[in-house]
Amino acid sequence: MTLGLSTPIDLVRPPRIVFGSGTLPAVRDWLKEKGLTRILVVADAFNAGRVDVLGLTGAVEVFGEVKPEPDLPNLEALLARAEAFAPDAVIGFGGGSAMDLAKLAAVLPGSGQTLHEVVGPEKVKAKGAALVQVPTTAGTGSEAGTRALVTDPATQNKLAVQSLHMLADLAVVDPDLTLTVPAAVTAATGVDALAHCVEAYTSRKAHPTIDLYALEGARLVGKYLDRAIKDGSDREARAGLALASLYGGFCLGPVNTTAGHAVAYPLGTRHHIAHGAANALIFPHVLAFNAPAAPEKTALVLEALGLPASSDPATVLEAAHGWCAAIGCEMKLSAYNVPQADLEIMATEAHAIRRLLDNNPRDMSRADILALYQAAF
Known part of the structure; x- marks a missing residue:
C-alpha cells in the first residue's frame, strides 16, 4: 500500500530546529542575531504567565488568550492586536493552538487577505513577520509544519490553511518546558x-x-x-x-x-x-x-x-x-x-x-x- 520509493514527495522542514533540554536561550540569541526587536508572543493563559523564561528584550507584546480549540473570534482578536503592534517577529509559545494562531499572525496582518481567502493549500501571499515556534506540550508537532486550523463557529467546521509562508524560521523544542504538563x-x-x-x-x-x-x-x-x-x-x-x-x-x-x-x-x-x-x-x-x-x-x-x-x-x-x-x-x-x-x-x-x-x-x-x-x- 505504501507508495513506491520513486514516487515524488515534497519534504518541508523549518530551516533550523534546535532540540533538547536547556535549548530555550536559542530563541533570544536568534532574535538578537537577526536584529528583531518587536516581538509578539502568542500563548494560552498558562504560558503567557511564564513568558519571562524566553528572555526577550526590546518591545514585547503578549497575546495570552489562545483557546484550546481556537475559533474565528479568537483569531480576530489576535489579528487586531498584531495589526496594532506591527511585530517583526511572532513567537508561538504553547501547544498546537498557540502555534497555529502564531502562523496566521505572521502572515495575515497587513496582507489585505482574510482568513477565508487563504483557506486551502498555498493561497497566502507572503510572510509579514519572522516566525519562531516553541512547543510546550508534546503532541501536535505544529512547530514543524505549514498548516493552521481554526474553528468556524457558524459551521462548526475546522478551516485549514496550508502555506509554505507559515513554516517556522526557527523551531526550538526544549522538553524541559513540558515538565509541568499534568x-x-x-x-x-x-x-x-x-x-x-x-x-x-x-x-x-x-x-x-x-x-x-x-x-x-x-x-x-x-x-x-x-x-x-x-x-x-x-x-x-x-x-x-x-x-x-x-x-x-x-x-x-x-x-x-x-x-x-x-x-x-x-x-x-x-x-x-x-x-x-x-x-x-x-x-x-x-x-x-x-x-x-x-x-x-x-x-x-x-x-x-x-x-x-x-x-x-x-x-x-x-x-x-x-x-x-x-x-x-x-x-x-x-x-x-x-x-x-x-x-x-x-x-x-x-x-x-x-x-x-x-x-x-x-x-x-x-x-x-x-x-x-x-x-x-
Whole structure:
C-alpha cells in the first residue's frame, strides 16, 4: 500500500530546529542575531504567565488568550492586536493552538487577505513577520509544519490553511518546558503525536521517506508515554515524547492524517473535547477498522506500543483500547456528555472531511463512522 520509493514527495522542514533540554536561550540569541526587536508572543493563559523564561528584550507584546480549540473570534482578536503592534517577529509559545494562531499572525496582518481567502493549500501571499515556534506540550508537532486550523463557529467546521509562508524560521523544542504538563494532558497529547505517526504510516499516501519517522515516533510514544505520565519530572521520557511529537509533525506535511483525525474533529468543534483526548478515544477504533487494508503495518504499530503483533480487527481494537485506557485516557463518548442524538450529525460532518478521509487506506462510509461513534459511546 505504501507508495513506491520513486514516487515524488515534497519534504518541508523549518530551516533550523534546535532540540533538547536547556535549548530555550536559542530563541533570544536568534532574535538578537537577526536584529528583531518587536516581538509578539502568542500563548494560552498558562504560558503567557511564564513568558519571562524566553528572555526577550526590546518591545514585547503578549497575546495570552489562545483557546484550546481556537475559533474565528479568537483569531480576530489576535489579528487586531498584531495589526496594532506591527511585530517583526511572532513567537508561538504553547501547544498546537498557540502555534497555529502564531502562523496566521505572521502572515495575515497587513496582507489585505482574510482568513477565508487563504483557506486551502498555498493561497497566502507572503510572510509579514519572522516566525519562531516553541512547543510546550508534546503532541501536535505544529512547530514543524505549514498548516493552521481554526474553528468556524457558524459551521462548526475546522478551516485549514496550508502555506509554505507559515513554516517556522526557527523551531526550538526544549522538553524541559513540558515538565509541568499534568498527567491527563500528557496522556492525551502523547496519543495525538502517536495518531499523527500511525495515520501517516498507514495512509494511502504513506511514503518510505516518512515511514521512518512515523514508526520511530510510535516506538518513542510506546517507550516513554507511560513513564512521563507516572513521573512528570522524568527528563528522558519528556525528551522522548518531544521527539515523537516532532516526528509526528514531520509526518503531517507531506502525508498528513487520515480517518482518525476526521472522525475526532467533530468532538472538538461541536463538543469542545480537547484535540488530544478526542484522538485517544477514536484511535483504537480507526486502527482496527484499517487493519484489513494495512495488516503488516498495523501489526508493527502494536509491536511499537509493546503489544502483541496482530492484524485481526477485534484483537487490534481490544489491544489498542486497553493501551489507551491503561494510560488514563477517557474512552467513552458518553463520559464527555456527548448526546447520543448528536452522533448522526457528527457522522455527517466527519464524512465531509474529504481532505483526510480520501487518504484513509480503507474507504469509510458515513454508516461506518456512525457505527464507530456508537461503539465508542
